Amino acid sequence: MRWTTGDRLYAISNKKCLGAQGKSVGSEVSLYDCDDNSDLQKWECRNETLLALKSQNLFIEIKPDESIALSKTTGPNNQLTITGTSSGACSRTYRELYTIEGNAFGKICMFPFMYKDRWFGDCTTYDSSVRRLWCAVETKFEHEQWGYCPTSSTEHWPKNLITGAYYQLNTQSVLTWSQADASCKQQAASLVSIIDPNEQAYISGKVPPGRLKLWIGLVLDPEHGWQWSDAKPFRYLRWNTGNPLPNPGHNCAFLDSAGEHTWQSSSCVKKLGYICYKGGAPPTPPQIEQGFCSSPWIPYNGHCFHLHRTTQTWSNAQRECRKEGGDLVTVRNVEDQSFMVSQLGYASNDELWIGLNDIRTEGLFDWSDHSIVSFTSWEYGNPAVSTDADDCVLIRGENGNWADRSCDENHGFICMKQSATERPTDEVELDLGCKAGWKRHGSFCYLVGVETKTFDAAKEDCKASGSYLADVSNRVDNAFLVSLVGLRPEKYFWLGLSNQQNSDEFVWTNTDSVRFTHWNTGMPGSQQGCVAMTTGILAGLWDLLPCTNNEKYICKHMAEGAAPTVPLPTQTPPKCADGWLRVGSRNFCSKFFTGPRAYEKTWYEARDYCRAIGGDLLSIHKIYQSYNSVYCRHGKAWIGLHIPDPSTGYTWSDGSPVNFLHWQEGEPNNHNNDESCAEFRIYSWHDSGSWNDMNCESYNDWLCQIRTGTIGTYNTTADGWLQWRGKQYYINRHPMPMEEARHFCQQGHGDLVSISSKDENVFLWKQISRSYGSYYLGLSVDLDGSSWWMDGSPIGLQRWDENQPNSNKMFFIIFLLLTGFWRTSNCGQEHQFICKRGGSPPVNATVAPTVPPKGGCSLPWTKFDSKVRNYLATTDLWIGLNSLKQDGFYWTDGKPRRYTNWGYSVSKHLKYYTNCKVKQINYTNIRPQQEKPTDIYVKLGNDSIKLVTKNLTWEDAQKHCEGDKANLASLRNEWTQAYIELLTMNLKAPVWIGLNKQKTGGYFRYIDGWQMSFVSWALGEPSKDQPCVYMDVDGQWRTAFCNRTMNSVCIQTTGMIIHSRENCNVEIFQDSHRSFWIGLYKTHRGTWQWLDRTVLDYTNWDTDVPEYDYGEIGTLDGMWRSGRGWHDRAYICKTPKGSLNKWSSNEHAHVAFVLMITLVSTLMVIAFFVYKRSPRPLPTFDNPLYFDSERSQPDVVDTNKLIENAEVENPEPILTI
Structure with a gap:
């Protein structure tokens, strides 16, 4: 039996899966047909030998009769081992295989799967015409989805004939970055690294046309910034514009074929295609003799090194090095880098030029001595994406990482030259205070053991020489050890760290204080073991190995004459801020951040939040009791443990050592190769909580830590900034x-x-x-x-x-x-x-008021507020309102849209209209000049308008206007209405206009004789008893008694007056109908309007306020009332009266016309007589107000549709009075 897809156990001989009958104690466990959807066939490890039904506290137990069932308790009969071994059932887990090509989009193989009534528990060549291993991705092959299985063969990979490298373009797959990386590694390959323009060009030529986005091996490391996952040097930049993004979690990069094959940063959980790469055989490193160097040069790895602190430009520094027979330093590998940081006297505040630069080709870094670039160690955020200057590289900071700077800056520098074959007389003595064969670093001496031993034997051997297995206190110490053993052929060297006594906690053989760790990929895991340092391409990383392995080792002791470091006196730390709690005995405080689900954060967002308030995500180094009572019960939250990139193991985001682990049983499992951040899970029955690995892009609550005495929030000013x-x-x-x-x-x-x-x-x-x-x-x-x-x-x-x-x-x-x-x-x-x-303003400071510009307007411009306008047309006018390339209508000058004046039909059907609005008015700022008085006439088209700010009666206001050879204003169009409306808004007071029905025969007519072609009555207006009209501050017209006093508006016009048309007298016949419909209706704005759009200049309402929406006229008194639209009424039609055409001289036409008139008259008399004798109401028929393409139903009048179409289409009228 073995593990297989979907957390199942597969019996190879029976081709069945282990499953339970139910989820209760005593349920039988047996073999069943495999079903990847059944929860009863999914299992999980609680330790190396204990198996439980997934997400259940039900464990497999072997009964005395050798039957198998589920139990709640655990004991000897629950411990399962692999037959013939002492290894537990959970020591060998299943590795999911990602498919290649086919039609499964890169999904994982499903084992077992059934194909043509046969079960397959492994990849097969069955039915493959090319004899290539394949698998299905569904148990029953229902949708016939399949793909090829990963192998180490390069048979189907394109080869670059120049470099000998192989490439695999998986354009049909959709995987996350981690899954793509795992897929490449399953084929003994890696995600592609692109280190020069030639390789970029080759790959671009292989990518098929289209908008393809393919993962590459570029990832963001929290210390070194962007780097290639296969440890190739990051020397070539091909970022798309605006990239890489600074967004939290955008830690991976893809190649975008639609963007000229440039690179873009992205969240690693996106699902894209990917490119795998296999390089040729790595070159054999040359055998380098150590050689000798004269003082002050220091030898290492066949070269001599000299650090200069005299500042120079990059080119001058290079010139100085060449004068001494060398060049600016070339860093060939991590060992050279470690040597420079640990053995040249480098200080953390140094900034020193090295030989790397992109002077020759922008974005392509080369060494000044033309050596092959095989290693880089960039500082986070470097190299900067820039195209405007040449970049030269310096080494700086505590860890000696690299940054690019302008080559014209002045800095110190490091020179390097070939070492000599003969020993000089003035060598620098490097190992003072150490015995022969020992190497000094700082205050300590180090020795590399010559024999391989187990961990315990190596510890005893060091003790016999008065030393101990080496501990590592910081990165510089680790760098020294890399320079000491990194180039050695052995793979591992024992350090003094182990978790032999307690699997959760790591300690050194000489001290319990662990201040630094540097774990390799997948480390330290959840096993017990001892720690060894790696060599080669991964030199300096730490692996956890079985303590019984035989490896070489490093011993360490205090150098002769060196003084031990005196510990600082212990001080009482300050208290934690309110809401924060002490983390054990550490000088840190922690706080649990929770809230509504909408405020949960990804791991990256949570980390950045904690850092922004002066701390970091919580790091845990011991078991702290009672977390459940402090934070929550049944909760979970992000902590700072994560895998920063695929080439390293777990680290704490605050840089503290990973010396303590407290994983939940069966964790970390890196489910689907997509879990690299840790959450803290808290249960009421588990005081110390436990850890679980999760996808970093999941949303969660979080735990922050800050140093004691820190407030833990952004400082804000008293006024909230x-x-x-x-x-x-x-x-x-x-x-x-x-x-x-x-x-x-x-x-x-x-x-x-x-x-x-x-x-x-x-x-x-x-x-x-x-x-x-x-x-x-x-x-x-x-x-x-x-x-x-x-x-x-x-x-x-x-x-x-x-x-x-x-x-x-x-x-x-x-x-x-x-x-x-x-x-x-x-x-x-x-x-x-x-x-x-820039800072807080002084107390009681005030802002200087804005002074409006003074001045007037040159003709033909019109002043309004601080702007001037010019009307360039006398018909429809453009205004600056448009919806071009934006969502909704906005002004072209960017002013806020505080006011609109849409017609009803336009606003209702706005989406069907064009993007620009008619009313063409030029508009500009006022040029400062002599200010004009306000009581003047302002040109507006063919009219001139003046605002009179005196409180007068209507009669006195009209006389005042007549004194200027003007009249009270006639508002004959919408822009005159709008202009006067704005005057009233600014004045904050109403104004008389030129309407007074006492002066115009009981009808509302403009006093200057202009026809009323436009109205803006307020709701309930005009009133029957109040004859004079004013415009209110909201632009609506209202009636009032003429003896009221208020401001007024005069108008002078040069246009021709068009007299109103004569109306036909309408005779109301008093017959069997008490009322008739007339063409008056209430608009959606609540105002009354005639169907033919004739202005409402006369009303004859009954004493009651109109309640309903449609106008009718009574036959007894001629008064107007309102009615409901669904009532049946007789109605009156109206048509304009016209003159008769002259008779033709053709007598036949005369005769025909007379006969026609006679016939029609006779029919009308007969119809009228029949009608008068009939007691039935008038029949309904298709109304001429609108045209309906659908056939009307008998005895149904759709009054809603009638008015709707009347407003929009402006058809022929029924009646206007």
Whole structure:
């Protein structure tokens, strides 16, 4: 029996799977037909020998009669071992195989699977025409999905004939980065690393056309930044514009065929295709003699090294090295790097030039001595993506990592030259205080054992020489050991670390204090063992091995004359801040962050949150009791344990050593090769909790730690501004147009935010990343694509989204919260926004008021507010409102859309209309000049308008206008209405207009004789008893008694007056009908309107307020009333009266016409007589107000449809009075 797909156990001989009858104690365990969907066939390990039904506390137990059942308790009969061995059933687990090609999109093989009524427990060549191993991805092969099995053969791989490398393009697969990496490794390959333009060109030529995104081997390491997963040097840059992204969790890279085969960073959990790579046989390293060096040069690995602290430009430094017979240092491998950091006197504050540069080819780094680039050790964030300057490389920082800088900067430097074959007389003595054969580093001497021994035997051998198995306190110590043994042919060397006594806790043979660890991939796992350092390409990493292995070892002791380090006196640490709890005896405090599910974070977001408040995710180094009572019961939260990249093992995000493990039983299992971050699980029955590995992109609560005495939050000012690196920020989550947003910031002595660095961009993005919507920045883009920060900051960093910026209009920038990139937006749109200021304003400081510009307008421009307008047409006019390339209608100058004046039919059917709005009015800023008085006539088309700010009766207001040879205003079109409406809004008071029905025969007619072609009556207007009309501050017309006093508007016109048409008298016949429908209805705005759009200049309502939506006229008194649309009424039609055409001289036409009239008259008389004799109501028929393509149903009148079409289509009228 063996493990197989889906956590099942497969009996090879029976071709069946182990399963349980149920999920209860005593359920029989037996062999069943394999079913990958059955929970009763899924098992998990609780330790090396204990098997349980998955997610159940039910364990396999062998009964005395050798039957198998589920039990709740555990004992000797629950311990399962592999037949013929002492190994437990869980010591050999199953490795899932990812398919290649076929039609399964890279899914894992399903074993066993049935094909043509046969069961297959392994890959097979059955029915394969090319005799290639394949498998199915479903148990029953229902959908016939299959793929080839991974092998180490390169038979079907394209070969680069120049380099001898093989490539496999998996364009049809969809895997995460980790799964793709595992798929390549299953074929003895790795995800492709691209280290020069020639390889990039070869791969680009092999990728088929289309929008393909394929994983490559580039991953983000928390210490070294971007590096290749197969340890190839990161010397060539091919990033797409804007990449790599600074977003948390974007730690992997893919090649984008649609983007000229450039690289883009991405979340590693995306599912994409991928490229695998197999290089040729690695070259045999040359045998290098150690050689000799004269003082002050120090020998290592066949070369001499000299550190200079005199600062020079890169080219001058190179010149100095060449004068001494060498060149700027070439770092060939991790051993050279470790030697420089540990044995040249390098200090953590040094910044020293090395020979790497991209002077010859931008983005391609080479050594100055033309050596092959085989190793890099970049600092996080380097090399910078830049195309505007040559870059030279320096080594700096505590770990001696590399950064690229301008070659013109001045720094110290390291020279290197070939060592001599003869010993000089002035060698530097390196191993003072150490016995012969021992090597000194710092205050200690080290010796490499010459024989292989078990861990315990090596420990005793070191003790016999007055030393101990080496401990490692920091990276520099580890680097020295790498320089000591990294180039040796042996694979491992014992260090003094083990977890022999307690599988959860690692200790050194000489001390319990573990201050540094450097685990290899998959380490330390959950097993007990002893620790050895690796050599070769992975030199310096630590593996956990069985302590009985025979390996060489490193001994260590204090050098003669060296003084031991005196420990600092213990001080009482400060207390934890409110809400934070002490972490054991450490000088750290921790806090559990939880809340609604919407506020949970990925591991990366949680880490960045903790770092942003001055701490990090919690690291755990001992069992701390009562976590459940402190934090929660039945909870889980992220901790800082994670695998930063595939080439290393678990590390704590705060850099502390991984010296303690507390995994849940069966963990870590790296399910689907996709779990590399740890969560802390807390149960009420388990005081100390336990750990579980999870996908880093999952959402979870989190545990932060901060040093004692730290507040653990961002500092905020008294007025709520967030402080960061000497600046202050305010995040306003209330959407506003740009103008209002900027005014808000200025009231706080700031401005809309400017962003000057990637760190600042990331900081702000983190503050808003879990909220909804977008945020205004203070960046403006003009029509020519130029941009500027509103606060005057220089343009530096730019983080444009794809296809941005869009400079079709004057735009401001919004911050895309999902990606941290920038996108343009019309300034009138409402968004949240971010303010920024340099510091807190003085107490009681006030903002200087904005002074409006003074001046007037040259003809033919018209002043309004601080703008001037020019009307360039006398018909329909364009205005600046449009929906071009934006969602909704906004003003072209970016002003907020505070007011609209849509017609009902336009606003209702807006989506069917064109993108621009008619009303063409030019608009510009006022040029300062002598200010004109306000009581003048302002040109508006053919009219001139003046606002009179005196409280007068209607009669006095009209006389005042007549004194100017004008009249009270006639509002004959919408823009005159709009202009006067704006006057009333600014005046905040109503104004008389030229309507007074006492002066115009009881009808509402303009006093200057103009026809009423436009009205804007308020709800319930016009009133029957109040004859004079004014415009209110909301633009609506209302009636009032004429003796009221108020402001007024005069108008002078040069246009021709069009007299109103004469109306036909309508005679109401008093017969059997008490009322008739007339063509009056209430609009959706609540105002009354005639169906033919004739203005409502006369009303004759009964005393009651109209309650319903349709007008009728009574036959007894002629008064108007309202009725419900579904009532049956007789109705009156109306048509304009026209003149008769002249008679033709053709007598036949005369005769025909007379006969026709006679016939029609006779028929009408007969019909009328029949009608008068009939007591039935009038029949209904298709109404001429609208056309319905559907046949009307008998006896049904669709009044809703009648009015709807009447408003939209403006058909012939029924009746207008």
